Amino acid sequence: MSEVQLRELQEIRIDDMADPVVTPAILAARNGPANVPDRMTVEEVLASAIVQAGGLDDFGDDQSFRERMAVTLQAWDEDEGLTRGARITLLNHLVRVMVNRLHIEDLVKRHPEILEIEIDRPLFIAGLPRSGTTHLVNWLSRDERLRSLTLWESEEPVQLRDLAPGEVDPRAVRSAEFWSAFEAMLPHMAAMHGMDAASIHEDNELLYMDLNCYSWEFQSRIPRWIDYYFAHDRTPSYAYEKKVLQVLTWHRGPNRWLLKSPQHMENLAAIKTVFPDATMVITHRDPIAVLRSLTTMLGYSDRIRRDPVDPPALAQLWLDRIERLLRACVDQREAWGPDQSADILFHEYMADQERVMRRVYNLAGLELTSEVEAQLLGYLDENPRNKHGKVVYDLEGVFGLNEAAARERFAFYYERFPVRHEV
Template sequence: MTAPNDIVIDDLADPRITPAIAAAREGPADFPADIDVDGILARASAMTGGLTDFGEDTGFRERLAVVIQSLHEDEGLTRGGRITILDHAVRVMANRLRIEDLVKKHPEILDITIDRPLIIAGLPRSGTTHLVNWLARDERLRSLTLWESEEPVPSAPPPAPGEPDPREVRSAEFWGHFESMLPHMAAMHGMEASSIHEDNELLYMDLNCYSWEFQTRLPRWIDHYFAHDRTGSYLYEKKVLQVLTWFRGPNRWILKSPQHMENLEPLKAAFPDATLVITHRDPVAVIRSLTTMLAYGDRIRRDPVDPAGCARHWSDRIERLLRECVAQRDAWGPDQSLDVLFHEYMADQEATLREVYDLAGLELTAEAEAKLLGYLNENPRHQHGRVIYDLEGVFEVDVPKLRERFQFYYDRYPVRWED
């Protein structure tokens, strides 16, 4: 039975294409859809006023070449979908140029200690966004806003006191336009410029981020990604954190990304004194939610949209992620890590909070507790409405067979099955 605020997206398989979506499918006429690695790096250099030093080549050029080849192999991708990814690559390479330029001018940045970060990992749609935004209310922890993750180093002098940062304005305008095309997205995963965001964007600057995959289907890229060690990219992320801390402290960070689940060993190598919290949720429920969100956005990126193909792709991808998580989990001992079951977290969030704080050695002061509990009151679950999912129908998934595939994960973590 549906409730008054339930959202049923009834056109996932045959989307209604508005003029704005049609334009987004085509993309800007002045951006070449067949640009190569050198073309992307040249555009990044022009964007930064002629900077050319990208720093040590940690393999990012090779990774970019693999992504570009994979984009051409994805026959269902729209021109606008391809350009969105290529334009994103230009932006993160411009960020990298500015980071390297700043560090050359201020080498003391590399002496900044990133002190015992609190890192959250967990499947997409498993409560990690809620948890990181909640704990970020504690101002003793440095957190990463969406706009700051998109442009860590400003490209212009700081604004006058009381004026908004132009980077935040740009982010708000971009995501505002995105959500105007896809109004139900806020109920699934809102993208507010001032919200606390994943540190995926920092890995993007070494072109080793799995977020490419949410916008297209890149089997060649995925195989390349898993075939290579990702430790160097996590060390580059640490460098970006040092830059961000130089602009504004404190130097104890709270971070989160689903990608960390499949990179527990590289994460430990880069941040050996971190506290790790991993949320665990029924992967079938995750796939049900994730594929609905991605298929909804695919009306911009794909033609045809192919919800069943989306479900097959992400069932494979989540299985691969979880197998890596199980294989690498023992890299973190119980003195530094905690597994949180989603159903227990939802049943008693305050208990989870206290467990996390105890593990991290953070005193839960009266001031911090008041701010944290205030966040829960201000952000109830499903505040933008509850989306109704149909994994078996629209996505043609055999759920019992899917559960059989994830038995290895159920054996390790007693998550509650969600129908």
């Protein structure tokens, strides 16, 4: 087989983006369970969480999350394109994170020593979605001196009971079942952003517990919430994340954390305030390439969440949102000095991953032992790029976005960080 034929076999083209094929499973997900409401008030969400948490009713001293929840619910009501099933999924997620908050507060109340746990020099990875952050965090997590966060653990951070010898954590089982069903409906997701319950995940879920996570935006179109989010200080929410990290460390150490999220890119100042001894690594990629990839991933999964799907509106939304994120990053970048931070250009990262590894370890003051080096290099061998196939993107044809005009929007970012334009 020729190289061209092999490449074509590995290419994934999603040709029904604007008019998706709706399978019976997708139709059922769009409709949602008939006996479950798709609208709730703040008090109804909190009451449901209290029931699911076995009667726990203390959400903590800081009740500012209630206002953020009210804004979130109103923004979802204004998103007319959401399917009924999508609304139910979002509400279920909202209830779950409030259940988590109840368990966090209950555990800390019973074990106040948790708040004395030091979170030692955490290593934060920030960067645009689709800029290599997932690869980097999963790669570095091979170093067991760093505490990292699995997807299933992020979804349910409090272990409610001791496990029997050899028992698989039921939290991991629940997560694996949920994401297995999701990927069965959307088989190309593995090539874009696989959701393996055991993989290392973003700490976005920890910010959800204070209702300040930007990931709602991946599942809905909520301009009201975005405006509110940028108009308010997010530092207290990162302080709440620190409390959750202390709980997770209490369950299982070590206490030096490896964390990552694109959202960190627009919260550099807040993170520096809450975690002053941290190391910040920021990946940078051509935002046009990011848009191609991100809109395709979200547009593909929108067939579950939206009817109609409207790819051009999705692309315009994320063009605006990424510009806003990058402007915040440029404005706040000086919060971190060169002794605690590094900017990693995507094209340099892909060209020489070992050099990036050594740079990060040197910055973080971590000794790169021969044993750790072997573990890290082994990960690269096991996880080549495009392992599950390469998705073909068409930002202009499918999403109606003029790339040249869009690129002009990011001139300020190209001037600050010399990322390579990806054609």
